[in-house]
Amino acid sequence: MDHLTFIYPELDIEPIAQNLIRTMRLDEDCQSPLAHKNLWDQTDIAVITYGNSILSDNQPPLKTLHHFLQAHFPMLINTVHILPFFPYSSDDGFAVSAYKQVDPPLGDWSDILRISADFHLMADLVINHCSAQHEWFTNYQKGKSPGRDFFVEVDPKEDLSKVVRPRVTPLLRATSTPRGTQHVWCTFGHDQIDLNFANPKVLAKIVDIIRLYLDMGVRIFRLDAVAFIWKILGTNCLNLEETHEIVRLLRTLIEHADPNAVIITETNIPNRENLSYFGNANEAHCIYNFSLPPLLVNSLVTGNCRYLKNWLMSMPPAQNGTTYFNFIASHDGIGLRPVEGLLDDSEQEALIQTMENFGGQISWRALDDGSNKPYEINISLFDALKGTTAGEDDWQLERFVCAHAIMLALEGIPAFYLHSLVGTTNDYERMKEHGHNRAINRRQWQEQELNERLADPESHHHKVFHKLRRLIKLRREQPAFHPNATQFTLHLGDHVFAFWRQSLDRRQSIFCLNNISDQPQTVSLNAINLIGTDTWKDLVSDATFDDMLASITLDPYQTLWISNRW
Template sequence: MPVKKEIRAEFIKKLSFLYGSGEADRIFDGINDIINFYQPLIYKLSNNAGRAKFRENDIAFTTYGDQVSSENEKTLKVLNKFLGNYVSGLIKIIHILPFYPYSSDDGFSVIDYKEVKKENGGWEDIVSMGKNFNLMFDAVINHISAKSGWFGKYLAGDEAFRNFFIETGPSIDLSGVIRPRTLPLLTKFDTSKGEKWLWTTFSADQIDLNYESPDTLLAIIDVLLFYVSQGARVLRLDAIAYLWKKPGTKCVHLPETHEVIKLLRLILDESAPYVSIITETNVPHKDNISYFGKNGDEAQMVYNFSLPPLLAHAILMENSTFLSSWASSLEVPACGNTYFNFTASHDGIGVTPATGLLPQEEIDFLCKSTLARGGNISSKKNENGTESPYELNINYLSLLKADNDSSDAAAEKFMLSQAIMLSMPGVPCVYFHSLVGSVNFTEGVKISGAFRTINREKLDFKTLVKELSEKDSLRRKVYTRYRELLSVRAGEKAFSPDASFSFPLLHPSVFTVLRGFEKNENPLIAVHNLSSKSVRVSLKNIFEKYGAFNLFDLLSRRTIVPDEKSEFSVNPLEILWLKCSRP
């Protein structure tokens, strides 16, 4: 690939920072060879697409490749059938959780980066899905399976893999390392060269890769561009905050990690500018948004990890104060960058991202609520050797549902949370089990012994279709309401990631989002009553600042007419998406 002089200089600068000026030219040549190899394949897929730009109809959907199954069918084909029947026209981005062969952690201990798990199907099934949706692939590049070919070659003494993993020893002081697990950090392995202690941040089956070795970096770049050649439009960098290790530091958010992300962004900008990066960093909010980069030169999207715990707290307490305060602190990302909003995922609800945003007693309340509703709490190891809650392992609907709630009440409360998520600035992401109204999979936890299984139930396709068709089922009530919200959102420019946003506190029990007011961008007021009682809200301050508007609720299809004081009533748990037009 012909590289402009200034772009080559940028590559050399980044590589020199990571590996020294003496190695930079050689590594750049290796990167350029990889780009040149994949460029013809990428060009065919690009369709002359320009740089990635997200719009109001960019709504994502997270699912496992084997989320739904049917007898004698590959699971990706069954998933494609589900997507065609239930999300087509509503969802634009499909995030397929790791569909590669794996040995543990439901896919996040990858055996072979370039293979599709045979029970799922083949690359042809992925490519077929990519014809109807933009695909997000997981790049599980912090670690690889202990049963992978790469690790097997390392154990056998293959010189090409000699530096792929991080050798250290129990005598090295690693007490300052911060990690989201309480398992031992180091694991001992027998190799052809004797016993070796290796870095294993997440488990003994997930061996951390050594990015101090340029050969490791080049191998991973090859994997990422292979994913692009197979149709990936978004690359999700899993657990990326822990990528670079340096004894004597916390080994999280290191400058070298940020530089690697900048390097990957530069590679994609030059070879596949239509492809975006999203970073998965389940950490406090300030650290999380640092992955946008100082000049927007890292990830185009970051997970908005503080939203799920703060939103759950607000609904359980029927009080939006902490949620509104945090939301009001959200900064406008650099042009082209945006937040990735969600409530539920294949993992738990992060506690760490609420640190400093909720008082400790409110975090304790969330933990107690989780346990009371059938969930569990996972812990992490702190810098001082103590342990503290890391995530709430519970289905989001189950967390919000009171014991005495009917299916109607449970659906109403849950959909309130989803409407708030959909109204936030950024790209929204719907988890499979949220769309179909699932609850705690407690039986699965008993079988697997893993807390995260509670929100990872795999479903029979025919049974799911039957439950979605039953008039009074919780699944149908949630799915029907979700379809309505998604349809409305996708057609409103006020929900574009680029539209301005603010969060006036109209009432302690109401969460309000103003979208599109600053530049007269088809303005909209999203009003969400978290309370089980009706409340009165006033738009006086909004009208004084922006002028009076006619208000039309896009969901109930009715006009809202405030009284002479600019006030009106909002029913219990009501969602109002008020489109504003001049009288």
Template structure:
């Protein structure tokens, strides 16, 4: 093992990033950072981290991810991470070999996103040993909620007492200044007045008064956060999600979003992971328009490993609302390949709403209004963000994905059909597919939870009894069981096909406006795989250029007939090479 200080390329790259962040103190910050990182080199080399991290660094067609809170499934006082493990082992296994556990730490609000202690697992969920046990069999993604921390954290309580080192850990702001350029994801005040030992101060609170933004302009904050992230890797994390990372650096007179310093921090995390924990991957969470989002790819080897595909959920929904591929195909045709070794993180639903910002410049205002109206008609809500001119614009649709897709009067067969076809599209695309647990289980919207709490996002965050899950999944006649098993069938087929490697080429097929049609091509054999999904209630007939193997039906076909919301994966021979 080469000592960290002797790895000259690493030290040089780290120094350059620190120089951008701290131009007046970078030599001493570099020394402090190296002192902080050196113990981690030996700790991680001694075996810290998951078996997945050490044995399978590359993401392949065999990978998919489950997104879930650690306490979505509950079982009479049992630590909920153990219940989650029982669910995965009993019903899922290798078909979804990775699991994203949404914030699993002690917290004070926002369903986990106001962390009190980054290093303490919420006792309801269990302990670190439960995380490590899960990571021994599955690739675990942990949330790093490091743009802000709970006002009840030790760090902020130390700040209120004006104690060191915490006196510089938070951003003090003058309320008389102009903050109109600052990007606001919510309609709450940006600054919060607090009483400290040194008198009244106004601190920066991007998301709520309980979530106080950290001051990354203070080098000690960056070093604390680096310790937190490496600790997550040591405890088994294969992936680290950087929540709301676009906001982490503030500079008055700017949008305070995606600033060069923010990108430098993400690059530094990638650099440190590549050096100390090869195979650990980072995924920034930046729910913003597409071009801003993909800026986090960097060169493809120096910043994010994966980038969320926030455009996908609303565009797939739009395709079924309009029974047309026009917007989805148009976007896919314009989509550039991911640079270097990076890839997209594809999903349709999550703990948050269906993001609308990613549709800016892609869907017309009329199309966006149509999606919002469908959400409202189906019982959901629309969340808004504040703009610099004082106006508001749609931020997200708060509704479960199955209810967003289907009108309330739809039959069980139509609801299942739409939901499976939507996830068929998800599983067909380049990138790593991720499925939200409520989508996997076919859960509808938790309208009662939303109304009782007054929190719109609770519509898709319901808790479920483990016994109820077992009972429903064992009932083959239930809507939930049918959807669940057919979705697992798709995952079983997908993981056997090299053409579904996350970076295998994809090309849109121009066939019928009512049909999602995509060709994936195996890098090695050149075999083509046609991915077809009917977006409409019509029956569609399609002749094929060559005899194909229908992977879902297990038979050879010369043409395909797709009923309402039906789909097919068709394997065709490699295209003949021209002389």
């Protein structure tokens, strides 16, 4: 009632509240979540993938994916984010045309249930918009329900210059209806029509979808593009208070249905705005750490971690019951909005130029003055790290592994894009075929071909795969790598990115040292204050350290995890 009163102050909210409670079946089984409870530990590792990233003959792709993960990552990966697996019309799944179905070419709900029985299943709640081919929008065009009042209509004469958008297409789409031509709001493009959450019937439909997903084994809900869901003319229509209240409402409903369920907000926006979705530990359980990918790639191609280090020092420790969702590659690209205010323009320009030199493409967004600005870099992470600002070199594999070692050690839950785990490179043919830049990093592998490459010791796919598997195994065994364990930034110059982690029980300390340059770097053990009464060992190389006054030399892109417990 409190949530709804804030969102809909002019409406009679009691029947709305009772309907939501019935839809979530909280009138039958309402559980009590514990505040500030960590629903994760150091063993939680996620993989992000499309349902059809791996294919085999005569088998639904979801079955192939399930088999591949079981075969190659037993006891290593326990969480699977399957990107939208519903029928869709565009945007590789994010223009959903039927929320309650599994896309038939992928499989069916029985495949989803089998995966959710073996892994924590993360699914997208594409909350801001639906496909122009969804029944709701076709009904809108006919003046029928449900759908007739589900979309945001705007007079094109209104001043919309303040609206923040991630695309360059026109915001409004002219649409024929029985009431004449109407103009509907489309944040992401004319095939993705924004839903009107000012109508509580829309909210009720979304809650009904959430209930189904819970029944189908979904434990983790990724709220896609949630920052855009509420519109008020004259504002930027981003991160509005009603948006945050809807997230709090969904959190309340979901966690009282399943106290082990988790909400993750996908808000590809500047860092400070992104952090606001933690609320007071009452909104998202996890937020995407969107600033990490561009800052980390920038550090590794420049050999200088100054910006990355400054950012890490500014990040607040997540309260218990919340944590960061760390990733460095995804199905989209390397976002540039999250480094606004963190990287200056010249650094961004140098990063963009370097990525273009390595085969990357640039996607753009529209500004309120009518100009365009780079929005994201589209490139596979393996190719993004094939060299430095000076050009390509022989350190690609080491640089790539170093990036993931850093991600694995940082505060938060690490998430690997499937294509990073197997060292997939830029897919220019798929990009050309699909006609959009993001397809460059959305390859579809034949399972047999991929297995052959992973089994070939000379293949870079094999080398990447086995090095990352080993690091994952090491991470899972360290209490100091709990997502909420203490973290402090260390200052060892601009070429060694270093930080300290300490387990929640304070028994284990790990000093994480990463040479992010293409030159050897020497560090004095005295500089990191190893306690002389403890015995210290590098978990990665098995080297031990007895002389606390000695110096150590890190090879280019070498990582040390120096621990007092193993």
